[in-house]
Amino acid sequence: MGYIIRHLISDILLAVLLLSPAMFHLSCISEDIKPDASISIGDTMPDFSIQLNDGSVLTSASLIGDVSMVVLFNTSCNDCRAELPIIESAQQRTQVKTVCISRSESNESIVTFWKENNLTLPYSAQPDDKIFKLFAASVIPRIYIFSSEGKVCSSFSDNPLPDEQQIVHAVNNARNLSY
Secondary structure: OHHHHHHHHHHHHHHHHHHHHHHHHHOOOOOOOOOOOOOOOOOEOOOOEEEOOOOOEEEHHHHOOOOEEEEEEOOOOHHHHHHHHHHHHHHHHHOOEEEEEEOOOOHHHHHHHHHHOOOOOOEEOOOOOOOHHHHOOOOOOEEEEEOOOOEEEEEEOOOOOOOHHHHHHHHHHHHOOOO
């Protein structure tokens, strides 16, 4: 009997060890999470300049003066895929100035996802994580709500994912804040 239990435990441990890497790669979070690796409430929006899907250029300076929402995503991430339509609905309800910035993703894959989900949010396809790293070291999706002064008022990531009402509430709170 002891031999059977030891053998069973050995088989279970082997299965866990073999399946762990596969489960790790299925997750959107495949990075080491470092404390204080992202911008926080009260921090100033990082300086950036990006080209949007319509060909226009958007800078962080152009977002100052209005409450804005910056979304960091990748359409291969299941959490991002679930959250982007919710973000679209919240943006339509609040009319907040919004930009979605990809992390290491081609325009072609974003266009496909946008069309499949009838999204109209402006986005910037970034082939690397250079812009993303101005905001955070890891974890997508990330949603930042900035005050009209360019200060972080709220931020959300994947744990837990915000619902539409939480995003709307954060935008409305940012409109009532002044630093």
